[in-house]
Amino acid sequence: MRMSKLFSRTLREAPNGADSKGYEYLLRAGFIRQLGAGVFNLLPLGFRAVTKIETIIREEMDRIGGQEILMPLVNPADVWKETGRYYSIDREMSRFKDRVGRDMVLAMTHEEVVTDLARTEIDSYKRMPLLVYQIQTKWRDDPRPRAGLIRVREFTMKDSYSFDVDEAGLDEQYRAHYTAYFRIFGRTGLPVIVVGADSGMMGGKVSHEYMYLSPIGEDTIITCPACHYTANRQVASFKKSYHKAEMKEMEKVFTPETKTIDELVDYLKIDKKQTAKSVFMVGTFIDDTNGEEQSKLIVGVVRGDLEVEENKLQNAARANALRPAHPEEIAAMGMVAGYGSAIGAKEGILVIVDDSVAESNNLVAGANEWEHHYLNTNFGRDYQGTVADIASAQAGFACPVCSAPLSASKGIEVGNIFQLGTRYSEAMDCYYQDIDSTRKPVIMGSYGIGVGRLLASLAEEYCDDLGLALPITVAPMQVHLVSLVKESETVDQLYEELTAAGIDVLYDDRKESAGVKFADADLIGLPIRITVGNRSLKEGKVEVKVRSNLDETLSFDLSTVVSETQALIGRLVAEIEARIEEREWDGSL
RNA sequence: CGGGGCGUAGCCUAGUGGCUAUGGCGCCUGCUUUGGGAGCAGGAUAUCGAAGGUUCGAGUCCUUUCGCCCCGACCA
Numbered sequence: 001m002r003m004s005k006l007f008s009r010t011l012r013e014a015p016n017g018a019d020s021k022g023y024e025y026l027l028r029a030g031f032i033r034q035l036g037a038g039v040f041n042l043l044p045l046g047f048r049a050v051t052k053i054e055t056i057i058r059e060e061m062d063r064i065g066g067q068e069i070l071m072p073l074v075n076p077a078d079v080w081k082e083t084g085r086y087y088s089i090d091r092e093m094s095r096f097k098d099r100v101g102r103d104m105v106l107a108m109t110h111e112e113v114v115t116d117l118a119r120t121e122i123d124s125y126k127r128m129p130l131l132v133y134q135i136q137t138k139w140r141d142d143p144r145p146r147a148g149l150i151r152v153r154e155f156t157m158k159d160s161y162s163f164d165v166d167e168a169g170l171d172e173q174y175r176a177h178y179t180a181y182f183r184i185f186g187r188t189g190l191p192v193i194v195v196g197a198d199s200g201m202m203g204g205k206v207s208h209e210y211m212y213l214s215p216i217g218e219d220t221i222i223t224c225p226a227c228h229y230t231a232n233r234q235v236a237s238f239k240k241s242y243h244k245a246e247m248k249e250m251e252k253v254f255t256p257e258t259k260t261i262d263e264l265v266d267y268l269k270i271d272k273k274q275t276a277k278s279v280f281m282v283g284t285f286i287d288d289t290n291g292e293e294q295s296k297l298i299v300g301v302v303r304g305d306l307e308v309e310e311n312k313l314q315n316a317a318r319a320n321a322l323r324p325a326h327p328e329e330i331a332a333m334g335m336v337a338g339y340g341s342a343i344g345a346k347e348g349i350l351v352i353v354d355d356s357v358a359e360s361n362n363l364v365a366g367a368n369e370w371e372h373h374y375l376n377t378n379f380g381r382d383y384q385g386t387v388a389d390i391a392s393a394q395a396g397f398a399c400p401v402c403s404a405p406l407s408a409s410k411g412i413e414v415g416n417i418f419q420l421g422t423r424y425s426e427a428m429d430c431y432y433q434d435i436d437s438t439r440k441p442v443i444m445g446s447y448g449i450g451v452g453r454l455l456a457s458l459a460e461e462y463c464d465d466l467g468l469a470l471p472i473t474v475a476p477m478q479v480h481l482v483s484l485v486k487e488s489e490t491v492d493q494l495y496e497e498l499t500a501a502g503i504d505v506l507y508d509d510r511k512e513s514a515g516v517k518f519a520d521a522d523l524i525g526l527p528i529r530i531t532v533g534n535r536s537l538k539e540g541k542v543e544v545k546v547r548s549n550l551d552e553t554l555s556f557d558l559s560t561v562v563s564e565t566q567a568l569i570g571r572l573v574a575e576i577e578a579r580i581e582e583r584e585w586d587g588s589l
Numbered sequence: 590c591g592g593g594g595c596g597u598a599g600c601c602u603a604g605u606g607g608c609u610a611u612g613g614c615g616c617c618u619g620c621u622u623u624g625g626g627a628g629c630a631g632g633a634u635a636u637c638g639a640a641g642g643u644u645c646g647a648g649u650c651c652u653u654u655c656g657c658c659c660c661g662a663c664c665a
Contacts, residue, residue: 009599009615011599011600011614011615012601012615013600013601013602013613013614014601015601016595016596016657016658017595017657017658017659019658019659028600034657036657037658090663092663092664092665138665140664140665142663143662143663143664144661144664146658146659151664157665159665209665218664321663323662324662413665416665446665448665484623484624485623511623512623512626513622513623513624513625513627514623514624514625514627515624515626516625516626516627517623517625517626518624518625519626522625531624533623535624543624
């Protein structure tokens, strides 16, 4: 590609709103342009980078037996009604009617459509295992797109779906993806860790997320530096200590101006561990069969030294959605915000108690009376409810496996794998006939990678003060050929030779000053830069720099540039491939 | 959906009721220059996001609305 013909231009200044380095450079270097909130154009450079990522994904999916298909973005709502997700997913899924009034949706994932396909294609155990995948546009009307390509509404996703006769088969395909994903991220050069995850709206049980650790990430990942425990905070557990004692008589005391736990322990001169904290939420419960909604007040109780993890609470309550309760809603149920507890909870209120509270005795809790608390409350004796782990894991807490202090970091989810089981096959009547003639639901898995998010993560990881420095496996071109000579014939010829040898070249043939060309080359950051200038040309040489190490200058002989460049490309690719983690799932979450 | 911020040319930006809306980059023409965002001369490009209002006069004040960004709720 000749730079004089390149569609995009570089920008000297970052457009407003580009608040991370990776995003700023993707804009400035001309990889992407924004059209609207969470909606982006891919320009030639960005599109080429994405294409390279997709090629890697295709190769690795094909390696584990995947067959590429393409499912439609626009779906009739019927299949989504069959699984109930038409009702249970909020406005994140866009709906519309076609010209004759049929309900339609823009697909945000494809479990429904692929299950519909499978129920007609798969009728016998002999047809499985099967694996299909697609690389396709998804639309999710996210309420809060942000950070460039990190969190968008329209995006490209690789999603694959596995079909098996039994759990063992699913396990095998899950393992294959587990390993393939490490290979995919490894080949792109993105460092990732795998964490145990919540299965969220997808249903199913076993699930992992692939996280690129970055301060601009939105997920909090809990890791144990001592053993290998890692999990998304949404599901991370930790070892709790309990406050066991002989149960004492409950006693109501006057506690003025003690709406918070801090004020309470200050006033009573006790430890936070001796208190029980109640969090009031309103849960929405949606009937999957008809979409009828029901709201319920949920009281989550954790010990005062802990925080409620809302995701855990939502799962424990089996609610579709959760939001903080308004003071009026709390009052309507006869409870007092700031001085509330599960004691005296009315019928219809869902009480979920963390085991830290259930296993501790004589905790101070709200009396549901203005400026009053109870001393010595005990779960089971003074109030009832469901016991679950709903506490949020924090840095410093004890690892659930080895008790070492946990640490917390921020991460971007670039991939996920789910064992769906029979959630969709049962709901959509996707059954096969087994060897013993019985009808059984197909066992499914689903596996995703956000392609654009992967590029954005790579841009964050591979940049410096001058611009991008993407790995050679994903950079839009391999070589940036910079011409600093007036007589262009020699360079034109070199460009032709490199291209003819199958090398991707961006040829800066513009009539710009050397400074402009170098600055643009730094910004776009192609991995290999070949500079042709009078300085070295008179000795029959060209200068070569690797973008990731601009301090070092190599010199290639003009007659052997092509072969030397090919060797350098091979070396850079090998460097990345040497870092690929060949990892297998050990069966843990 | 709640809270905050911002919309002036392709990008960045000045402007605090008063003359023909500022400057830089970029763009066009000519000359010059070619190893780190060069120089000179000339030029084009803005219905100041939109609508309504206040005023003798509005980019500036008020109302409404649209868009974008940030924080929160949310999120595979």
